[in-house]
Amino acid sequence: MHKDETHQHMHGYGIYLLVWMGLLTLTGVTVAVAGINFGALTIATALIIASIKSYLVLTIFMHLRIEQRVFRIFLVVALFFFIISIVLLFADYSFLIKS
Template sequence: MTGHDTEHHAVPARTNMLVWAALMMLTAITVGVTAYDFGFLNVVVALSVATTKAGLVILWFMHLRYEGRVIRLMVFTAFVILAIAIGFTFFDVAYR
């Protein structure tokens, strides 16, 4: 067989544990920031932490880090389009 099916990426257990620890730390940050009122920035802070966590999961646990540039660009483009769509919803809230 040739192609992508023959490639395997063994990620060291230490790396997985470090990524897991980072995800747990970001989860603690998510819970911690709920005690503070950032005003209209509450959503921005929550989405920033959630995006960081999603990025870690996609890069390491879904092995995007080992994919080619085209696949990375497609995933990045999807995130940009999602961010734009979410950003447009804030216009509705801002101009009420």
């Protein structure tokens, strides 16, 4: 988007309303889908929908889309280590449970 901006651009009211409707719709979807049993995919579906919702909140409500790039890099680094922790944790536990 806009690079090297010194002062922040702003969002209008409209985009926030759109995102809000999107978030409510996704909440409806996640509730509707929760009743269906996809087996192991059930929790994955819930987490994917929650991630999409978080992405919308982060980029639009929290202005990351119009923020300087360094903010996005910071977030990606933080999430990277968060995901590493949980992957290693489960690598460990799935092994412990099986043995």
